[in-house]
Amino acid sequence: MFSTQPSASVLLDECRRVIQIEAQAINALTSRLGENVTKALDLMEACNKRNGHVILTGMGKSGLVARKIAATLSSTGTPSLYLHPVEAIHGDVGVVSPYDLAIVISKSGRTDELSTLLPAFRLLGIPVIGLLGDPKSPLAERCDLVIDVSVAEEACPWDLAPTASTTAALVMGDVLAIALLHKRGFTKEDFALLHPGGTLGRRLLLKVDSVMRKGDEIPKVPLHASLKELIVEMTSKRLGATCVVDDNGRLLGIITDGDLRRLLEREADLSKITAADCLTLNPKTIHPETIATRAIHLMESHNITQLIVLNEMSELVGIVHLHDLLQVGIT
Numbered sequence: 001m002f003s004t005q006p007s008a009s010v011l012l013d014e015c016r017r018v019i020q021i022e023a024q025a026i027n028a029l030t031s032r033l034g035e036n037v038t039k040a041l042d043l044m045e046a047c048n049k050r051n052g053h054v055i056l057t058g059m060g061k062s063g064l065v066a067r068k069i070a071a072t073l074s075s076t077g078t079p080s081l082y083l084h085p086v087e088a089i090h091g092d093v094g095v096v097s098p099y100d101l102a103i104v105i106s107k108s109g110r111t112d113e114l115s116t117l118l119p120a121f122r123l124l125g126i127p128v129i130g131l132l133g134d135p136k137s138p139l140a141e142r143c144d145l146v147i148d149v150s151v152a153e154e155a156c157p158w159d160l161a162p163t164a165s166t167t168a169a170l171v172m173g174d175v176l177a178i179a180l181l182h183k184r185g186f187t188k189e190d191f192a193l194l195h196p197g198g199t200l201g202r203r204l205l206l207k208v209d210s211v212m213r214k215g216d217e218i219p220k221v222p223l224h225a226s227l228k229e230l231i232v233e234m235t236s237k238r239l240g241a242t243c244v245v246d247d248n249g250r251l252l253g254i255i256t257d258g259d260l261r262r263l264l265e266r267e268a269d270l271s272k273i274t275a276a277d278c279l280t281l282n283p284k285t286i287h288p289e290t291i292a293t294r295a296i297h298l299m300e301s302h303n304i305t306q307l308i309v310l311n312e313m314s315e316l317v318g319i320v321h322l323h324d325l326l327q328v329g330i331t
Contacts, residue, residue: 017155018155018163021153021154021155021163021164022155022163022164022167024152024164025151025152025164025165025167025168026167026168026171028151028152028168029149029168029171029172029175032147032148033175036145036146036147037147037175037176037179039145040129040145040147040176041176041179041180041183043101043127043129043144043145044078044101044176044180045180045183045184047078047099047100047101047127048077048078048079048180048184050099051079051099052079052097052099052100052101052126053079053080053081053097053099053100053101054070054073054078054079054080054081054100054101054102054103055080055081055082055083055095055096055100055101055102055103055126056069056070056073056080056081056082056083056102056103056105057082057083057084057085057088057102057103057104057105057114057117058085058104058105058106058111058114059085059086059106059111059113059114060162061162061166062105062106062107062111062162062166062169063082063084063085063105064166065105065166065169065170065173066082066103066105067082068170068173069103069105069170069173069174069176069177070082072173072174072177073173073176073177073180074194075191075194076177076178076180076181076186076191076194077181077184077186077190077191077194078177078180078184081095083095083096085111085113085114085116085117086113088117088120089113089116089117089120093117093120096120096121096124096126097124098124098125098126099126100124100126101126101127101128101129102121102126102127102128102129103128103129103130103131104117104118104128104129104130104131104132104139104143105130105131105132105169106130106131106132106133106137106139107132107133107134107162107165107166107169108133108134108137109130109132109133109134109135109136109137109138109139109140110134110137110138110139111139114139115138115139115142118139118142118143122142127144127145128142128143128144128145129143129144129145129146129147130143130145130146130147131147131149131169131172131173132146132147132148132149132150133149133150133151133165133168133169134150135148135150147172149165149168149169149172150165150168151164151165151168152164205291206291206292206328206330207288207289207290207291207292208286208287208288208289208290208291208292208294208295208307208309208318208320209288209289209309209318210292211292211295211320211324211325211328211330212288212309212317212318212319212320212324213237213239213318213319213320213321213324214317214318217237218237218243218316218318218319219233219234219236219237219239219241219242219243219319220233220242220243220244220245220249220316221233221242221243221244221245221255221275222244222245222246222247222275223244223245223246223252223274223275223276223279224274224275224276225244225274225275226273226274227270227273227274229275230242230255230260230275230278231260234255234257234260239306239319239321240256240257240305240306240321241254241255241256241257241305241306241319242254242255243308243316243319244275244276244279245316249315249316250314250315250316251283251285251308251310251314251316252279252281253279253280253281253282253283254279254280254283254306254308255275255278255279255280256280256304256306259278259279259280260278262278263277263278283308284298284302284304284307284308285307285308285309285310286298286307286308286309286310286320287309287310287311287312288309288311288317288318292320292325292328292330293330295307295320295325295330296322296325296330299322305321305322305323306319306320306321306322307319307320
């Protein structure tokens with residue numbers, strides 16, 4: 001395209017041209033949203049209800065787009081998989097069941113491998129949706145439903161390399177996935193179940209029980225504990241606080257390092273100080289089955305850094321610290 005090494009400004013102009021072409025290709029899709037899209041969503045929802053899979057297929061760059069759309073659908077609650085058309089016509093079509101639905105992607109609408117595969121879909125009796133760059137192509141005639149993803153031009157200077165066309169197909173796949181998400185009432189909690197290792201999964205699924213300190217890790221002293229015993233317990237457990245319990249291990253209150261500092265400021269004689277002299281009654285507590293994000297909110301609203309964990313019988317079962325929550329990615 002350039003006879004000499006282009007300058008930086010020329011290269012940036014070329015970058016802007018690519019973005020503009022691809023943006024125009026995306027914007028053009030909005031005028032094509034209509035009955036075929038809503039029908040496609042109905043077919044996909046019906047497939048989901050009968051526990052079928054959405055099968056995505058395409059060759060070359062269209063195949064790569066198909067893989068991504070399949071991943072997006074699966075992650076938003078619509079079980080999907082990518083089927084390579086060449087492998088499919090050599091046996092892999094066996095993964096397809098009569099409960100499934102197929103989406104074929106092709107810029108030209110004349111992809112030989114897809115033309116060979118479609119009769120197998122027909123024999124299985126599954127619906128076939130086409131995301132096609134030519135809505136009047138031979139492939140379009142063999143689909144039950146066609147969504148037009150044609151583009152005016154590719155960003156490639158010779159209008160050859162799939163660029164704007166793959167972007168348009170990819171965006172239309174996102175359109176279907178997100179619209180179907182809303183149609184099915186898919187929630188962020190559902191999303192978290194499919195992403196247990198991600199940040200959202202941790203925020204929505206992790207419970208206090210999984211983060212709290214338990215057993216011997218819980219700092220606790222009796223009501224008659226001396227100041228020295230208090231300090232030793234708080235220092236050894238490194239949570240900046242200790243629970244105060246009765247002879248049966250029932251919670252009476254909490255003492256924090258802030259309570260100790262205030263005690264030292266107002267008391268001259270510390271020799272006879274016990275836990276009873278500085279505990280805070282009715283401390284903030286939380287149930288072990290509570291979602292961990294709720295613990296963060298309680299700490300923030302009460303300006304504290306730890307919560308005592310009590311079970312349904314008001315028994316002391318743990319303590320959770322702000323740092324423990326932050327360490328596992330709960331914010």
